[in-house]
Amino acid sequence: MMRYKYLLDEKDLPTHWYNVLPDMKTPPPPYRHPVTLELMKPEDLVPVFPLALIEQEGSQERWIEIPEEVQDVLKMWRPSPLYRAARWEKALDTPAKIYYKWEGVSPPGSHKPNTAVAQCYYAREEGLEGLATETGAGQWGSALCFAAQLFGLKCKVFMVTISYHQKPYRRIAMETWGGNVVPSPSSETKAGRDILAVDPETSGSLGIAISEAIEYAVTHDGWKYSLGSVVNFVLLHQTIVGLEAKKQMEMAGDYPDILIGCVGGGSNFAGLFLPFLKDRLDGTKPNLRVINVESTACPSLTRGIYAYDWGDTAKTGPVTKMHTVGHSFIPAPVHAGGLRYHGMAPIICRLLEDGFVEARAYHQNAVFEAAHSFAQAEGFIVAPETAHAIRAVYDEALACRESGEEKVILFNNSGHGHFDLAAYDAYHRKELPDYELEEEKIQQALAELPKIPA
Amino acid sequence: MMRYKYLLDEKDLPTHWYNVLPDMKTPPPPYRHPVTLELMKPEDLVPVFPLALIEQEGSQERWIEIPEEVQDVLKMWRPSPLYRAARWEKALDTPAKIYYKWEGVSPPGSHKPNTAVAQCYYAREEGLEGLATETGAGQWGSALCFAAQLFGLKCKVFMVTISYHQKPYRRIAMETWGGNVVPSPSSETKAGRDILAVDPETSGSLGIAISEAIEYAVTHDGWKYSLGSVVNFVLLHQTIVGLEAKKQMEMAGDYPDILIGCVGGGSNFAGLFLPFLKDRLDGTKPNLRVINVESTACPSLTRGIYAYDWGDTAKTGPVTKMHTVGHSFIPAPVHAGGLRYHGMAPIICRLLEDGFVEARAYHQNAVFEAAHSFAQAEGFIVAPETAHAIRAVYDEALACRESGEEKVILFNNSGHGHFDLAAYDAYHRKELPDYELEEEKIQQALAELPKIPA
Numbered sequence: 001m002m003r004y005k006y007l008l009d010e011k012d013l014p015t016h017w018y019n020v021l022p023d024m025k026t027p028p029p030p031y032r033h034p035v036t037l038e039l040m041k042p043e044d045l046v047p048v049f050p051l052a053l054i055e056q057e058g059s060q061e062r063w064i065e066i067p068e069e070v071q072d073v074l075k076m077w078r079p080s081p082l083y084r085a086a087r088w089e090k091a092l093d094t095p096a097k098i099y100y101k102w103e104g105v106s107p108p109g110s111h112k113p114n115t116a117v118a119q120c121y122y123a124r125e126e127g128l129e130g131l132a133t134e135t136g137a138g139q140w141g142s143a144l145c146f147a148a149q150l151f152g153l154k155c156k157v158f159m160v161t162i163s164y165h166q167k168p169y170r171r172i173a174m175e176t177w178g179g180n181v182v183p184s185p186s187s188e189t190k191a192g193r194d195i196l197a198v199d200p201e202t203s204g205s206l207g208i209a210i211s212e213a214i215e216y217a218v219t220h221d222g223w224k225y226s227l228g229s230v231v232n233f234v235l236l237h238q239t240i241v242g243l244e245a246k247k248q249m250e251m252a253g254d255y256p257d258i259l260i261g262c263v264g265g266g267s268n269f270a271g272l273f274l275p276f277l278k279d280r281l282d283g284t285k286p287n288l289r290v291i292n293v294e295s296t297a298c299p300s301l302t303r304g305i306y307a308y309d310w311g312d313t314a315k316t317g318p319v320t321k322m323h324t325v326g327h328s329f330i331p332a333p334v335h336a337g338g339l340r341y342h343g344m345a346p347i348i349c350r351l352l353e354d355g356f357v358e359a360r361a362y363h364q365n366a367v368f369e370a371a372h373s374f375a376q377a378e379g380f381i382v383a384p385e386t387a388h389a390i391r392a393v394y395d396e397a398l399a400c401r402e403s404g405e406e407k408v409i410l411f412n413n414s415g416h417g418h419f420d421l422a423a424y425d426a427y428h429r430k431e432l433p434d435y436e437l438e439e440e441k442i443q444q445a446l447a448e449l450p451k452i453p454a
Numbered sequence: 455m456m457r458y459k460y461l462l463d464e465k466d467l468p469t470h471w472y473n474v475l476p477d478m479k480t481p482p483p484p485y486r487h488p489v490t491l492e493l494m495k496p497e498d499l500v501p502v503f504p505l506a507l508i509e510q511e512g513s514q515e516r517w518i519e520i521p522e523e524v525q526d527v528l529k530m531w532r533p534s535p536l537y538r539a540a541r542w543e544k545a546l547d548t549p550a551k552i553y554y555k556w557e558g559v560s561p562p563g564s565h566k567p568n569t570a571v572a573q574c575y576y577a578r579e580e581g582l583e584g585l586a587t588e589t590g591a592g593q594w595g596s597a598l599c600f601a602a603q604l605f606g607l608k609c610k611v612f613m614v615t616i617s618y619h620q621k622p623y624r625r626i627a628m629e630t631w632g633g634n635v636v637p638s639p640s641s642e643t644k645a646g647r648d649i650l651a652v653d654p655e656t657s658g659s660l661g662i663a664i665s666e667a668i669e670y671a672v673t674h675d676g677w678k679y680s681l682g683s684v685v686n687f688v689l690l691h692q693t694i695v696g697l698e699a700k701k702q703m704e705m706a707g708d709y710p711d712i713l714i715g716c717v718g719g720g721s722n723f724a725g726l727f728l729p730f731l732k733d734r735l736d737g738t739k740p741n742l743r744v745i746n747v748e749s750t751a752c753p754s755l756t757r758g759i760y761a762y763d764w765g766d767t768a769k770t771g772p773v774t775k776m777h778t779v780g781h782s783f784i785p786a787p788v789h790a791g792g793l794r795y796h797g798m799a800p801i802i803c804r805l806l807e808d809g810f811v812e813a814r815a816y817h818q819n820a821v822f823e824a825a826h827s828f829a830q831a832e833g834f835i836v837a838p839e840t841a842h843a844i845r846a847v848y849d850e851a852l853a854c855r856e857s858g859e860e861k862v863i864l865f866n867n868s869g870h871g872h873f874d875l876a877a878y879d880a881y882h883r884k885e886l887p888d889y890e891l892e893e894e895k896i897q898q899a900l901a902e903l904p905k906i907p908a
Contacts, residue, residue, distance in 0.1 A: 004529050007461050075458050076541075076833060087530075087604070105559060107833025109872070149830055150541070169623070172875040175882055176829050375630050376603055379530060379561025418563070418872035421626040428629055 002086040006248040008079035013071055014243040016063040017236045020274045020347060023062065023281045025354055028232070028346035030058075031318035034310060037450055040318060047218050048225045048317070052122040056233040064236065066118070073117045073150055077106045078240065082248035083413070088377040089397070096400035097254060098393060100413040101245045101272060104380065108173070110415030111268045112143030112228055115237035119226050120147040129222030130154030134184065134209030136264070137163050137337030137385065138170025139415055140228030145179030156223075158184035158192075158212040161204035163337040169419045184209040191215050191314040203333045206264075206341045211314030229265025230311065230320075230345050238271020241412065246275055249410065256288070256410035258396055262388040263292045263301065263359075264338040266345030268414040269389070273357070274347075276410075280356060290357040291396075292348060293388040295339040295367075297435050298331035300324055301359035303442065306349060308452050309342070319450055322349045326445025332435035334364050335423035336384035342445070362391045363434040368427035370394035371417075383415040384423050456540040460702040462533035467525055468697040470517040471690045474728045474801060477516065477735045479808055482686075482800035484512075485772035488764060491904055494772060501672050502679045502771070506576040510687040518690065520572070527571045527604055531560045532694070536702035537867070542831040543851070550854035551708060552847060554867040555699045555726060558834065562627070564869030565722045566597030566682055569691035573680050574601040583676030584608030588638065588663030590718070591617050591791030591839065592624025593869055594682030599633030610677075612638035612646075612666040615658035617791040623873045638663040645669050645768040657787045660718075660795045665768030683719025684765065684774075684799050692725025695866065700729055703864065710742070710864040712850055716842040717746045717755070717813075718792040720799030722868040723843075727811070728801075730864075734810060744811040745850075746802060747842040749793040749821075751889050752785035754778055755806060755813035757896065762906050763797060773904055776803045780899025786889035788818050789877035790838035796899070816845045817888040822881035824848040825871075837869040838877050 021027055031040040045054045056064060066074075085098040103111035123131055130153050135141030141157040148155035157179050164171060164183035174181045184204050185192035191211035195202060202208075210227070217225035227234060249255060259276055261269025269292060279285035294301055300323045309324040311317040324343045325331075331340040351357045364384070371387035373394065374380070382390060389411045400407050417424070426432040475481055485494040499508045510518060520528075539552040557565035577585055584607050589595030595611040602609035611633050618625060618637035628635050638658050639646035645665035649656060656662075664681070671679035681688060703709060713730055715723025723746060733739040748755055754777045763778040765771040778797045779785075785794040805811045818838070825841035827848065828834070836844060843865045854861050871878065880886040 002526070003464060005464060007463065009461065010457060010459060072456070107829075107835070146833055150833075168879075169872065169875040172879045172882070173835060173872075176826065176835055176875075176878050177833075178830060372630065375561075376632060379600055379604075379631075381561070381627060381630055416872075418623065418627075418870075421623040421630075424630050425622075425626045428626070 004084055004086060006082040006251045008244060008247060010075045012247065013075060013079055014240050015071065016065050018239040018243060018275050018278065019059055019062055019064055019236050021232065022060045023278060024350065026350055028350045029321045031320055032308060032452065034315050034317060034319055037319060037452055048214060050122040050126045050224055052125065053119065053233045056236055057231060067121055070118050070121045079244045080105050082245055084252065085378055088374055091373065091377040092397045092401065094397040094401045095404060095406045096397045097406065097408045098397060099249065099252065099410045101241055102413045103241065104413065104416035108139065108142035108146045109418065110139040110143065110383065111238060111241060111271060112140045113147055114240055114271065115228065115234045115267065116143040116147035118237045120151040120153055123153055123224060124151040128153065128224055130156060131226040132156040132213040132216040132223055133226040133228065134158045134206055134213045136160050136206050136340055137383065138167050138419060139338055139383065141179065141181065142170060142173050144226055145174040145177040149178045155179040156216055157181045158186060158209040160184055160206060160209050160337055161202065162333045166422060167419050184212050186212060189215040205313060205330045207313035207327050210312035211316055214312065214316050229267040230343065232347060234267045235270040235274065235345055235347055238267045239274050241271040242273060242275035245272060245410065254408045257407040258289045258291060258409045260291045260293065260389050260392045260409060260411040262339065262385045262414065263294050263344065263348065264341045264385060266348040268412050270345055270348055272412040277356060291392055292357055292359040293392045294359065294361045295334055295336050295388060296361045296363050296437060297334040298325060298340050298342065299361040299437065300342060300344045301352060302361045305446060306353055307449055309449050311343060320346055322346050323352065325442050326448055328448050329442060329445035334435065335420060336388060338385040339388065360392060362388055365427065365432050365434050367391045368424065368432060372427065380413065381417045381424065382413060383417040384420050386414045458538055458540060460536040460705045462698060462701060464529045466701065467529060467533055468520065468694050469525065470519050472693040472697060472729045472732065473513055473516055473518055473690055475686065476514045477732060478804065480804055482804045483775045485774055486762060486906065488769050488771060488773055491773060491906055502668060504576040504580045504678055507573065507687045510690055511685060521575055524572050524575045533698045534559050536699055538706065539832055542828055545827065545831040546851045546855065548851040548855045549858060549860045550851045551860065551862045552851060553703065553706065553864045555695055556867045557695065558867065558870035562593065562596035562600045563872065564593040564597065564837065565692060565695060565725060566594045567601055568694055568725065569682065569688045569721065570597040570601035572691045574605040574607055577607055577678060578605040582607065582678055584610060585680040586610040586667040586670040586677055587680040587682065588612045588660055588667045590614050590660050590794055591837065592621050592873060593792055593837065595628050595633065595635065596624060598680055599628040599631040603632045609633040610670055611635045612640060612663040614638055614660060614663050614791055615656065616787045620876060621873050638666050640666060643669040659767065659784050661767035661781050664766035665770050668766065668770050683721040684797065686801060688721045689724040689728065689799055689801055692721045693728050695725040696727060696729035699726060699864065708862045711861040712743045712745060712863045714745045714747065714843050714846045714863060714865040716793065716839045716868065717748050717798065717802065718795045718839060720802040722866050724799055724802055726866040731810060745846055746811055746813040747846045748813065748815045749788055749790050749842060750815045750817050750891060751788040752779060752794050752796065753815040754796060754798045756815045759900060760803060760807055761903055763903050765797060774800055776800050777806065779896050780902055782902050783896060783899035788889065789874060790842060792839040793842065814846060816842055819881065819886050819888050821845045822878065822886060826881065835871045835878065836867060837871040838874050840868045
């Protein structure tokens with residue numbers, strides 16, 4: 001009989017996060033100030049983020065201890081199971097061995113609480129009253145409301161308008177966990193009002209929602225801002241995924257040839273791949289392949305440029321060197337709301353530039369075709385974001401069928417799609433559009449990048 | 455640090471189901487024929503159910519082997535975790551120790567696939583083409599579509615109209631797993647057309663949907679009917695829940711004083727409690743309390759009578775001695791669609807008559823108040839049906855706070871509520887109605903019970 005799951009006990013929960021910064025050949029360049037564009041000092045971030053997180057953002061310590069209280073909350077659902085996709089392998093008739101880390105077991109249903117819990121812990125330690133944030137598809141907002149509730153904090157969520165309407169269940173879940181949710185752009189911030197004045201019918205974007213959340217945080221005493229992806233400390237907190245997966249792959253007696261994950265801001269996948277990439281960076285596993293999968297609707301890694309850009313639309317957040325399609329780019333309304341971010345985690349971008357990772361992009365029909373095949377074989381109906389990873393696994397597995405290679409593939413099954421079934425319905429009815437990217441929209445947006453002083 | 459989860463490895467999956475029939479003081483009386491009302495012979499059930507299941511229905515074997523292929527599919531998500539609700543205990547400030555078996559980890563999100571997988575296995579072994587069934591809230595239909603797909607069978611689901619419209623995501627999930635779903639009453643069967651002719655605006659009921667599914671099965675070659683609760687063999691398949699839980703409670707070093715579960719047809723809770731009740735039936739645990747929780751909208755155990763009744767509205771299925779509010783009773787449209795069944799599992803009814811188990815009923819606002827409190831402390835948002843169990847746990851935990859007793863409570867957290875969030879939304883907005891039971895409606899329905907020949 002095939003073995004399906006590799007489980008770790010609570011006592012095997014990792015006690016330290018892995019910080020890749022000291023192991024990178026080239027570190028990501030420092031942030032710049034949103035107005036002066038000068039290099040930023042850590043203290044410039046104090047109004048925005050809790051102090052402990054600012055420290056983690058630039059830390060050169062390779063292993064950073066996970067506070068006991070954070071471990072204790074993570075144990076509510078972690079360690080998460082590692083699955084062997086034995087039935088899907090059979091359905092695809094592939095000699096490849098496919099494994100996945102299943103993050104859908106968390107109460108909010110994705111990997112996002114891994115960092116939400118840590119961020120809320122540090123916020124409460126600092127004596128804050130609440131955290132404001134943005135959310136696309138709603139996974140991040142759900143996670144932060146869930147975690148804030150557990151630490152006695154308030155949570156304000158600016159939810160991208162199109163998702164707010166497409167995914168009412170996500171909004172209700174956030175409210176069940178005590179959050180206050182408004183569609184973004186909203187009339188509650190200047191950033192939101194400015195956008196609405198120009199385009200009252202806008203579907204919104206993560207960039208706009210970030211601007212609103214930052215503005216809300218810095219204009220309310222006792223509040224700070226919380227970000228669910230992109231920055232170094234979020235990737236750090238997510239490495240618990242890969243650290244567990246390494247132990248579980250050892251239990252399975254395999255080591256991955258290929259790692260695959262979807263990337264919006266990049267945190268779920270970096271969380272999985274960084275602890276493995278350590279083995280490539282130190283020369284132990286020189287052939288390890290790492291494939292970042294994005295949406296063709298917002299192809300920062302595959303069509304954007306590597307340049308300094310604002311992280312948000314209203315240009316109030318730090319300016320970051322990253323692959324970007326431009327902070328003013330508003331992507332097509334694909335169902336994978338979490339992949340509609342114009343930029344990408346600076347760590348992933350640097351690794352792409354240095355040739356340690358690869359990237360590819362898919363249209364949503366191709367993505368749901370693979371997710372549908374996965375659901376029929378493995379049972380789990382995954383989020384539209386995760387479905388992008390699944391398409392890449394599908395293609396690699398079929399390539400193995402052609403070549404006869406028994407490659408070991410590990411991907412991050414980052415969340416369930418229970419709140420995203422309208423997308424599957426559209427796919428079944430053949431009503432799911434594949435949006436062609438408007439080249440001039442990207443060129444326009446790229447023309448608005450900041451001019452960095454020499 | 456508190457321990458939250460007790461996990462079993464795949465190799466610890468139970469290999470046999472527990473059959474309570476040989477251990478019952480009084481066995482449930484035999485079924486009667488829907489037309490003649492005479493005692494039924496097993497062969498009378500052949501057009502309806504696969505042969506192996508008919509055999510299990512009356513088996514006197516205490517332990518029945520779980521076929522290896524069934525075990526193999528169950529391992530896709532089983533053994534399921536046993537949780538200690540440590541944070542909820544703290545929030546309720548109770549000395550009680552609260553444990554729950556978490557069945558929401560299955561791909562369809564509830565305990566239902568435990569029997570769906572077994573039923574599909576026997577159907578495929580018999581060479582059937584497909585199975586037809588009814589579903590209320592959609593949990594059962596989801597489970598059968600999921601399982602049918604894995605065994606290469608077709609699946610036809612008659613979904614109670616009110617749920618079909620309240621819970622479109624459930625319908626989409628069933629379609630994703632390859633099912634064919636129609637709202638019931640439908641125009642595809644005579645039973646459905648007859649009801650629609652009288653009341654085209656009916657919200658439907660499980661009783662009607664059962665009639666349609668049976669009619670569909672017996673009028674299509676190669677098809678049989680599949681039932682998700684009530685009958686003995688379904689309870690048998692669900693005992694895997696309690697058998698795992700017994701091992702896990704041993705790991706936790708506790709034995710329950712009180713077992714709690716919601717009951718519609720009764721299978722999720724019987725699955726949990728029967729392996730423990732064995733210890734009461736044999737005198738080892740004489741004080742074990744077993745609390746069945748139902749909806750005030752359909753209170754078969756607490757307001758119905760113990761009598762022979764048809765299992766379905768069109769009177770085409772077997773006549774069963776059970777607690778019933780009458781096969782023609784149409785319950786108020788509560789969100790807990792799975793609790794809108796007029797009857798109850800004959801095994802549970804017999805145990806209630808003999809004083810081995812108790813029953814209580816709740817209105818839905820009380821139920822969602824407890825489920826909301828549970829979600830805030832434990833994270834998991836449970837199904838409206840399960841929320842009924844949670845209300846009883848809540849009351850017992852508060853009673854312990856009053857009395858200072860450190861009782862050990864174990865309940866079946868039978869499924870997640872990700873497809874039921876409209877109910878939580880209505881609760882938050884204070885728009886959730888508590889339906890007063892219309893006494894004359896029950897009296898009218900009870901007047902239509904069969905007159906059994908002496």
